Amino acid sequence: MTDDLLGRHRAVLPDWLALYYEDPLEITHGEGRHVWDARGNRYLDFFGGILTTMTAHALPEVTKAVSEQAGRIIHSSTLYLNRPMVELAERIAQLSGIPDARVFFTTSGTEANDTALLLATTYRRSNTIMAMRNSYHGRSFSSVGITGNRGWSPTSLSPLQTLYVHGGVRTRGPYASLSDDGFIAACVDDLVDLLGHTRAPAALIAEPIQGVGGFTSPPDGLYAAFREVLHERGILWIADEVQTGWGRTGEHFWGWQAHGQNGPPDIMTFAKGIGNGMSIGGVVARSEIMNCLDSNSISTFGGTQITMAAGLANLNYLLEHDLQGNSRRVGGLLIERLRAAAAQVPAVREVRGRGLMIGIEITKPGTDEADPQAAAAVLEAAREGGLLIGKGGGHNTSSLRVAPPLSLNVAEAEEGAAILENALRSIQ
Known part of the structure; x- marks a missing residue:
């Protein structure tokens, strides 16, 4: 079980080895742009193991x-x-x-x-x-x-x-x-x-x-x-x-x-x-x-x-399969969709990036001050909605990172953007 695995993880691995989420996730398998956890939950993957699953999960050719x-x-x-x-x-x-x-x-x-x-x-x-x-x-x-x-x-x-x-x-x-x-x-x-x-x-x-x-x-x-x-x-x-x-x-x-x-x-x-x-x-x-x-x-x-x-x-x-071209086309649609959603959320300072490499900077509304708690809350809410994203930031910032596999299609981009929009609205 995942709970037992978390205890074993903490017993033998370094304290500084970070885990995402209050209830850490064990990913057991994936296909295309989706992954499943040990409890059978299915997620749209917008982080790809930190930009590493570049084409697709379980790509048959690979x-x-x-x-x-x-x-x-x-x-x-x-x-x-x-x-x-x-x-x-x-x-x-x-x-x-x-x-x-x-x-x-x-x-x-x-x-x-x-x-x-x-x-x-x-x-x-x-x-x-x-x-x-x-x-x-x-x-x-x-x-x-x-x-x-x-x-x-x-x-x-x-x-x-x-x-x-x-x-x-x-x-x-x-x-x-x-x-x-x-x-x-x-x-x-x-x-x-x-x-x-x-x-x-x-x-x-x-x-x-x-x-x-x-x-x-x-x-x-x-x-x-x-x-x-x-x-x-x-x-x-x-x-x-x-x-x-x-x-x-x-x-x-x-x-x-x-x-x-x-x-x-x-x-x-x-x-x-x-x-x-x-x-x-x-x-x-x-x-x-x-x-x-x-x-x-x-x-x-x-x-x-x-x-x-x-x-x-x-x-x-x-x-x-011209995945660079797909990244340009689908990424362009995704970033515009996210910018439109973020315009209604005062905590979003900026949506930036190009292709399928998109950052969403979270601050305390009306300021340039980072809000890591709010960024963590969006990460959690996205997961609850069935979407995995990343986070990062420096220069005293808190940013969400969106970087799906490059084979992402338009329907999946729309689905992920809708989940992320709801997650962003949840912190208001």
Whole structure:
């Protein structure tokens, strides 16, 4: 029973391992855009295991690929030639937009960002990293050290010197009142000023849309303007595409492409959705950067055959069914539906995002003050209505996160929006 499982969970797992809901949920199975709990309740899934079930639950093409690969060999490590790993690397290198790209597979987004930091600091011979305020990049020692979101940074100890840059949050902070062009100009001026007061950093790492931070983003073009400043000084740009990649934003395949006027990033990280639940992360970089390490390195579990088979099948399905286009179309309808509903709820400060990556910021009515209790109440009410969503936020904010599988159809979008509208109205 779920109650017994909760007690067992608390007895053997860390106190800081968070669970959603006052009555935590055990999900037992899923199909399409729906999941079921241990009590038989059915839910429309608008969070996908934190943006990880990217195409659909129990997608036949992926489960078949996993089953067939498991019947051959599951794992051998990177010490041996691995056909599925080479095939997926070829596809990702081509899709990345990075010239002469090399791909290294990991088991998570955290490990991917950790690897990107290793490459950048080694290539540049600098342990100084610039990161965005309100950012999140993982839970390893180095990625925690660059995370700009206090709620997800449990220690100030770090192997890196981290400098935080303005720009990741458009509607808060000292430049919020400016026009988009003015906002970009002010952030660039701040970056230039910051670089005048420090030794040359190795890189700037940035999420095109901040995930854990509440799906916040700058105006399109900010990172292109940043890249121009960085390129003049030889500083690398790392695009953290762990949450924004694979067409989720609808308008672009990668989040960085909204800022790509000055070319692709030097390094790009990915994870989450590519495996559709299997543990895949990775790094793409120009060959001169990827090959800068002068010691041996392997990955025991990164690129293992069974996860690569899943990734290939999942990527093929996504491209063949134009799920990026579906994200643009259905996501556009969903965000407009949610904005219309939120306009009647004073506690909603902003509905933002693009494609199927939508954030709803909750504040105390008439103020900019975060209201985490109200956000938690909406989360609970949505669940009671049969809808699973996420939450996040930084910069003293409370945000709900909406990120369904990219195969979401219009009827499901309407159904989820109606449930969420009722949940929002319940906090008035």
